[in-house]
Amino acid sequence: MHAFDAALRLEPVGTDRLPARFAGHTSADYWNMVGPFGGSTAAVVLAAILRHPDLLGAPLSITVNYAAALTQGPFEVQVLPARTNRSTQHWTAAIVQNNEDGQPQVVTTATAVTAVRRETWSLSDRPMPQVPAPAELPARGFERAMAWLGQYEMRPVSGSIPETWDDRLGTDSTTRLWIRDQPPRPLDFCSLLACSDVFFPRVWLRRATYTPAGTVSITTYFHASAQELQATGPGWLLGQASAQEFRNGFFDQSAQLWNEAGVLLATSHQIVYYKA
């Protein structure tokens, strides 16, 4: 079993549907500094929604708020279809973990929308930037810094982590990189969601100063259908991320993820805490 699928393993708890409850366990393979990689936490929430027996359609949007770091061990995902319309369904969700006193605490809140989509007039206003193909670029091995980085193969294109922390102000906050699961795994909505959170903190790029940072809230919009994800298979994604504003302890980030064929699969936004 791929480590990503193992990290998303969920067991239904009871038969309640208000909300439906799923038991999971944190994965050492996706460990970040002080908790799981946020992309894997978001993917766990989405996986629970996709397991719900009343699911309508496919993911359209999801917002995940990181209220507290998960600790290593078991957790419960609670998901509720708060409103089901003809072609859209609105979800609320939470991850709950017991504290040291055995009291359940909310560690993650989330909302999501799933939708039945049909083919319509479509147009992209964000063409994939012209960049070298992944095979033309060297791999960069920062796998050892944190466990989750070892689960991805990355080929930096531009805007990489500064080589030296010399406090130099960068000229912009844009990073481009090719990324895929390591070992490769066919793309699905959960792994696409996880990939929308793989970028190192923009504040490091903009100001080569080592600064603790962590995502507070992420929102990802899915533009691709399950068929387009299948067509992408285990191929590379081009990721691009930029910040707009760094202000008083928080910056924003906007990201795009294209497949190698240049199809914009997802766009994503987050607000990130930084200590400065």
Added chain:
Amino acid sequence: MHAFDAALRLEPVGTDRLPARFAGHTSADYWNMVGPFGGSTAAVVLAAILRHPDLLGAPLSITVNYAAALTQGPFEVQVLPARTNRSTQHWTAAIVQNNEDGQPQVVTTATAVTAVRRETWSLSDRPMPQVPAPAELPARGFERAMAWLGQYEMRPVSGSIPETWDDRLGTDSTTRLWIRDQPPRPLDFCSLLACSDVFFPRVWLRRATYTPAGTVSITTYFHASAQELQATGPGWLLGQASAQEFRNGFFDQSAQLWNEAGVLLATSHQIVYYKA
């Protein structure tokens, strides 16, 4: 009383805090096509959070999902501080309205984060575009189309609604406009949030074809402090909005709002249904 404040009038219901409940009523002044203007609905959710006795800090981010159109009449806002940390607080919220059978139905879901912020190193990567001042631009009167438009004074800068619906493909999906409350009202977090949803559907601009469209989910990040909003006062905001992808019934929109002094007050993202 300003119409915006009247639209946000809330009365506590009972003394429960799990969740706290507030009674409100839709405003005819902010009516859109088939329900209230989404910006005012989002502002009502935020107003309830800001009224909660346990509030920590000021708004950092909010996501509002429009599960169903509100009908004219009373509604209830339910807000819960799901997790309170040292300097951040995570909120879940919903708007509930009774259906024809008197059964409460979720019409809006939301999450938000409030935070106590302190001054840090800060930097903007999204300078305000160079545009003519509002006084140099003519007002455009589309007030009569929908009631809520009459509550705003707008000065289009570029990317206005097509004059003719001739199916012409536009060259991009960017709109710039100056906006303020009509009559002017000192800016606060709720009115800033409402302003982040004032843009007409990007699909109209990109393809001059009249197309029904409606926001499904909006996320707004607040970069400004209460002091910066106070300094903006009743002044103009420059709003800019662009789409990245129109695909199979949904497009995304990213927006920025600066004050006249060029301070980026908020950035906002939404996913929008369109019928094509």
